[in-house]
Amino acid sequence: MATTSPTAGRSASVGARVNEFAIKLANVNGTGSASTNNLLMQTIFRMGIPVSGKNLFPSNIQGLPTWYEVRVSASGHTARTASFDLMVAMNGQTYAQDITEVSPGGYLLFDDSWPLDPSLLREDVTFLGVPLARLCAERFATVKERILMKNVATAGVLVALLGLPVEEVSAQLTAAYSRRPQLLDDNQAALRLGYEHAVRHFDCPLPFHVERLGAPEGRVLIDGNTAVALAAVYAGATVGAWYPITPATSVMENFGRLCAQYRRHPGADGKVHQDYLILQAEDELAALGIVVGASWAGARAFTSTSGPGLSLMQELLGLAYYTEVPVVLVDVQRAGPSTGMPTRVQQADILSAAFASHGDTRHILLFPADPRECFDFTVRAFDLADRFQTPVLLMSDLDVGMNDWEVPELTWDDAYRPDRGRLLGREQLEALEHFWRYGDPDPEGVTSRAVPGQTAAAGHMVRGSGHDLHATYTENPAEYQEVVDRLLHKHRSAAAHLPPPVVERRPGAEVGVITLGSCDLAVREALELLPGPGLSYLRVTGYPFPEEVHRFIAEHRFCYVVEQNRDAQLRSLLQIETGAPGDKLRPRLSYGGLPITAAQVLEQIASRTED
């Protein structure tokens, strides 16, 4: 990944731009800056202005650099950008790097309690010094208070600089700390401290700032992992098993919190009962083992993990595939290989997920592009897993999963009932002439399923070893093949049931762009900025690929395939499945670990249209 040119994707100089700008806050982790970040995001969001926040945090708990990027875009371009109109440079360790990311004509806010190293100044940047540490030291007694309140004071400065409604911000603080009066006082005081200092010393607001557009009607700020957890509650999952791993941890932690909220009922005995069971397993093998066992016994069950966990789950994924046990696995992808960068994003588990496990194995994948799709696709994942009696992997990523995204409100149809597929109840089983676990397939290759504990006639024993229609062990080629051929047919049949790909054809476009997941916004922004007749767009939402994907590729002279990994994994899968030649699918890759920007997409497409 080349460093992004500061001009691409944004206007070159910072004029008086209302509701179109980006700021970045550089901090040290563990010092309480997160609340400030949220305060800003929330306020802007509530003014009805499209906004996004990207949290770039280290794989460490305290003391290392952390950044928060806020992009405000009335035109709806809320993909990550890499050049900033205002840098809030609160971390000395990264100052030299941070200053380079300010757009020409932009601003840098720093703490002038200490002098700035003059070698770090830039001619084309306006430096705004505020003696934040000194102000806080004067106002607050303890070191801890000073560290925490400096963040709020900084927020106060930004409220003034960006034209945010200070009363609303103040009201938010009041709401947040209503039960802790001392903390509330401190917060309010710190906010004023920063705010008033800024108003006194600077021309507020800056040329770029916000102006209210309305209320965020029908929109919410939510992260993907929360959305997944909500979906698991709504889809009726009762068993969750997991092993902590960044950036997937909050999926199951949120599921637990939501279940505690919605699934605690008083039992017949008067005690509170919990209509769910979450097991923090000893490792990822056990986590998936538990899910397989629970699903086999009839529950909707799921696990969440990230790359290293996915690697550890390979054997059990193969088991679930071959025994035809539903599994929902949420893979919140991070940068690999190996432990890689646990707090950075990539979409690099695609091949590993599609073909997870040795032998001829293939799985259904879903690729959500934002938290709303995380919600919808997770519900869908449970239905697909049940219907096709097979693992379904929701391929989320750190950007979607852990950052707050502004999306249309999640909706729910109370008429929804789980599609449990061919899972037979006791009565159905008793009515059967015979029960063959892997016999009598429906046209899509699905056979009927019985869980333990029902009726003697349904007795059988599933196994990961070679088996025939009755689930009996076999080494007979024909009996063995009958089952694995059906598995392939079943897998292909699933394509028609996946969420349809998102397609936007430009009239006359000879060239297309194919992408997936969290690349969506950046690619769309890039396409708008691209000169000329424009490119058609297709966002893949799942694997196996529906017919529409094949058609799109066939229709275009060639397609760029934009994805966030080094090895062109989506492109590889497209090659295998569609048979398209390599020169029809041109990889455009971004894999530095930070969410992809329109500038990166543009640069790659614009500079190498020939190949």
Next chain:
Amino acid sequence: MATTSPTAGRSASVGARVNEFAIKLANVNGTGSASTNNLLMQTIFRMGIPVSGKNLFPSNIQGLPTWYEVRVSASGHTARTASFDLMVAMNGQTYAQDITEVSPGGYLLFDDSWPLDPSLLREDVTFLGVPLARLCAERFATVKERILMKNVATAGVLVALLGLPVEEVSAQLTAAYSRRPQLLDDNQAALRLGYEHAVRHFDCPLPFHVERLGAPEGRVLIDGNTAVALAAVYAGATVGAWYPITPATSVMENFGRLCAQYRRHPGADGKVHQDYLILQAEDELAALGIVVGASWAGARAFTSTSGPGLSLMQELLGLAYYTEVPVVLVDVQRAGPSTGMPTRVQQADILSAAFASHGDTRHILLFPADPRECFDFTVRAFDLADRFQTPVLLMSDLDVGMNDWEVPELTWDDAYRPDRGRLLGREQLEALEHFWRYGDPDPEGVTSRAVPGQTAAAGHMVRGSGHDLHATYTENPAEYQEVVDRLLHKHRSAAAHLPPPVVERRPGAEVGVITLGSCDLAVREALELLPGPGLSYLRVTGYPFPEEVHRFIAEHRFCYVVEQNRDAQLRSLLQIETGAPGDKLRPRLSYGGLPITAAQVLEQIASRTED
């Protein structure tokens, strides 16, 4: 896979054919039939006639059906065949199936101590009844003797029927049991019993039989797992770690036996020392962990496993890839998915091996076609792993690994010295200006390596997390990418160092056949039998694919890709790597678990040339 038509690949009726026929022995496992099988194979082999033996055994220890197939072919066609001139039907459980596999005009040998169910007779087959059980009951006292000796008596019958030199067979028994006179007597008696009965009652030899061609000069009968183990000894591996799994178990068991033979030396203390250390690990994760640790500390180390183990090794393979630690992993493939059919063959771990582990990870693979290549490629695997500081996976399979193959004698060049690549010794390290573990790459992207325990200047800490040139943790995109980009370059550079693919171009051939590993003989036989101008042939021997593979595909209008898996895994890898469109690479698949036959290849190619 359609069932093989009995005529394809063999002449329709059984005439007087010398040194061109196939027989099959049906038995029950655990009854001692293996020694008979070996006796027959060995004798034919020593007569200088090309011969192959396929052991089809169940995943069980005692009491289930087991078969042994012997194919004799003066013309060198020793791939498995599925139609037999003589069936030795010693297992009542499988009789009904066995009778169907006899070629029209063929023979069936059975034990007529009991009457045969007349419904199982076939008009076009000659039935040879020998009262084996009765003969043995008369001659031997204990049940155990009777069971065992019945096998030898059967061998005696076959010696007569097939025209084998009875004195040579007898001499073999003498050599084998020289230290156990009672057993020897029994064996000789049983051999005579069967032999003489046959000579008395049948026209011996049968129309198809053997005639000596000479001595097996320069050829040996050996299985692939033994060859791999020998190579590990010869390449200087000192640490082996493994977890038992069929069909890989005998790799490490043989390594242990060979080391005990060649690597026990008296130490300075007068005690016997073992210049090797084999650890039977608690699981495959530990086995590979041990190999990674041993290699990191400088030893040539390796592990052997099969599919399920490969799945469990995914995470550590990614670690070795990213930390650039050499690993030699022998994957003796069996039929999947999941536990699959542990005693049946497939080539279905290709994708799982090539992209083993989450994130952007890819490995070097080698595909041996026979035990001799197992030997050569394993030595090469150690050199490649050291040179490219990365895992190398030898993709053997059950057919190559566990069956005896007749191959040219293994050869060894005493001038061979391990290519340890850029592994620096103490002096080299001390002479360095600086040691950067991942800096200063050579043109192929390889950097210098230091093992622990050498010199303070080389101190560093490798890690599976994001790192820079110094092996220091980083989350910086540019630093991170510098390393992973080099890894990709390194991987590609390895292509030129792999064993060259085996290519036979037919003049004017527009169509090619691409295959790999143990498909070799069957495909070659099929190509000879194919009418018309003929097809060019390429056998892939490794991944990443050398230039020649790309060229071959480009040169032909299209290629069939013949492999033993359901999902066209080699074809998929070829698509990804060469960019060839789907219709240029036409999958021809065989995956019932028995070694592929020429008839299967022919049928597939002949019946569907259009697609």
Next chain:
Amino acid sequence: MPSITKPQIPLLPLARNQLGLTLRDYAGTMSTLCAGCGHDSVTAAITEALWGLSFPPEQVAKLSGIGCSSKTPQYFDSAAVGFNSVHGRMAAVASGAAAANRGLVMVGVSGDGDSLSIGLGNLAHAIRRNVRMLYVIANNGVYGLTKGQFSASADVGSRSRRGEPNLLPPVDPMLLGLSLGGTFLARGFSGDKAQLVPILKAGLGHRGFALVDVISPCVQFNDHEGSTKSFRYVREHELQDIEADVIPVRDQIQGEQRPGSVTEVELHDGSHVRFREVPEGYDPRDRAAVGSYLVESARRGEIATGLLYLDEQTVDMHELNLTPDEALWDLPFERLCPGADQLASFQAKLR
């Protein structure tokens, strides 16, 4: 014909249990293990225990990993649904099944390789979770199915068929279980059904994880001189300490009476376990003493058998997690899904 006669599970065709079922109703398909394999006796004992406790055959869930031992669930209770999973993961799979449906009678069968090498971590944590199930280790000191490598329970000095000695100290599942807070630890011998069946019954009645180590000789690879898990060796060295007879409240089952003092413990399901303690004062509820006892008897080269440790105080996974009495998998969807209105209110906070 040369085919091997397979051991059949001995049937008592006339005896009927409380459900009116005979042993045959709890039978599985024919075993494909080696003639004389100890595992077949374990199968027979499990069959008898299930029948004896009058569980509806279809209420049972059978689970296993991979190995000769792990094949055996196929050989009992064909009316049940079973899962022959992957090597070493049965404890995890069983935990999930138990989570989904607490009404199942969970029977897991594993081997020493399956449980003590590849599966050790997962077994350890299933013990900690106190998943309610009977977990049988058919322990032969070898990997039978892969042809006789030493397992982690092979004793030091034990010799393989090829004559190589085992070098590593054995893992004793009882000591291991004790160190991990196991709540039911018992050991039997496949050759002593009179002792084994009551132990299995007690395990099936235990409200928690019942770990039963059954010494089950491999006639193929570990039943020769030099092996410490052979029939002869076990017969000579077995130290029959404590016995447990389960007496379901529905019907008193009389076990063989043997001399010795008796401690009676009530299980949570209302049935009673009686210990006949050979050592004076042996208390299966005294963790520290049980540990010393196991260490000491191992040091004497003896195998302590019987119900060795019992803790009926610790609650099982479901009680711990306050799940309802119903099976989770079968809860009505209406009770699980908060509905559109709740989703709207939840999102009100996200604005």
Next chain:
Amino acid sequence: MPSITKPQIPLLPLARNQLGLTLRDYAGTMSTLCAGCGHDSVTAAITEALWGLSFPPEQVAKLSGIGCSSKTPQYFDSAAVGFNSVHGRMAAVASGAAAANRGLVMVGVSGDGDSLSIGLGNLAHAIRRNVRMLYVIANNGVYGLTKGQFSASADVGSRSRRGEPNLLPPVDPMLLGLSLGGTFLARGFSGDKAQLVPILKAGLGHRGFALVDVISPCVQFNDHEGSTKSFRYVREHELQDIEADVIPVRDQIQGEQRPGSVTEVELHDGSHVRFREVPEGYDPRDRAAVGSYLVESARRGEIATGLLYLDEQTVDMHELNLTPDEALWDLPFERLCPGADQLASFQAKLR
């Protein structure tokens, strides 16, 4: 500036060891752990132990898994080559490194999550193999790096930051190690360097697997009221039983003298370990008694610290496998390769 001041390893710049090196020569890079993290004290103690035993800094091999604790090998002995491997597999990777080069001073640092949950099986079997190494568990009862979930060593009733109680019984690595035939089991507290450094030295001198459990509080997620692994809790409940001072033959190191009876044990490297036993008659070589003692002290809510168990009779992995004295990795190729003639004779049998 708002950056956090990191704890530095306290240096004694003037003191020199037998190689003439100062503590600084055994230092690593600056820690990035939280200010006040117990793990930094563990690092300091390891640094001091290595220095004190005068190992050449480059002779050390540092290994770890994944977690805050597993980051620490970076923070000592920069002259060594280290391997920060993957979660839970350090015991296996270390086994391999030790196999390849028996001359290395092997130091592994892991966490309770790394060792007792995901890595439990592999740790157990490294203990069985008796790989010669120092294996430190920096034990804080939580998963620090993933932000505070309970680990397998969290005590029952211990509360997370959010106030949720831990429900499962803790795994005590000492009891676990004992049940698996561990040969060196010791426990210290990161806050008591006077006791910890001698324990680590003893472990480094042990000819076998030295498992050292160090209670090392997480100031971020497990140092609040309700946690049983907090500084305050440990200080109040620690039961300092036995102490070990390593006295290398080259130079007598004086530990703090405390009252109590002394048992002197000679280690294989010729150094001596002395135990000051608080309980009358405590014998660290009596496996059964140690077990009861650990169970009993845990029952009293006390943490037994010190050198708790020692077995110097069992040989280590290399001795067991009869490997030569030289490092395997460095054996001359000529000694390893049988040569062309042998290959020909071998094949003579294949004809």
